[in-house]
Amino acid sequence: MEIRIKVKDIKTESVWWENYNISDNETPFQWAIETVEKFNKTLKTGENPRELVDVEIIREKSDPFHDWKKENLVTIVEKNGDFYDKYKCNNCGITGKRYGLSQNIERDRKYKAKIYETCNGARKQISINKKRRERKKDWIKVYMLILGGKRWKSIRTYPLKRIKKIRRI
Numbered sequence: 001m002e003i004r005i006k007v008k009d010i011k012t013e014s015v016w017w018e019n020y021n022i023s024d025n026e027t028p029f030q031w032a033i034e035t036v037e038k039f040n041k042t043l044k045t046g047e048n049p050r051e052l053v054d055v056e057i058i059r060e061k062s063d064p065f066h067d068w069k070k071e072n073l074v075t076i077v078e079k080n081g082d083f084y085d086k087y088k089c090n091n092c093g094i095t096g097k098r099y100g101l102s103q104n105i106e107r108d109r110k111y112k113a114k115i116y117e118t119c120n121g122a123r124k125q126i127s128i129n130k131k132r133r134e135r136k137k138d139w140i141k142v143y144m145l146i147l148g149g150k151r152w153k154s155i156r157t158y159p160l161k162r163i164k165k166i167r168r169i
Ligand SMILES: [Zn+2]
Pocket: 065, 066, 067, 089, 090, 091, 092, 093, 094, 118, 119, 122
């Protein structure tokens, strides 16, 4: 889940929010207390002890299918005033965005297809795509050989059947 904690610098008395992704099994308040305690125990030069002021839950549960991790530290604001955060799945690596105050993370356009809904599906499709790309490279190589590398740009106009035939020779 995603939470934010309000902390106070004990010396300067300044107060601010910090966002965190924590495991769904954690108790946010407990986690926040421990995190601030740990920070105070391991202060570096120039750092002042902090005090926990408040804890808020931003997203109760992580996506049941993807383990989304926020990629940007500061929310991205577009020219038209829209804002979003970028996310990436820890397991399968697909990316998405959470717009405005929405609770949902939308998968990026190239991962829109239903198969990307789950980590397993996404992994499968990503490996299929990879194989496809490699096969395409092979075809290009074959054509480079046949056409002496002069007309390789026209590869897409050649039917697959013919490519297979040529490969067999
Ligand atoms: Zn995933």
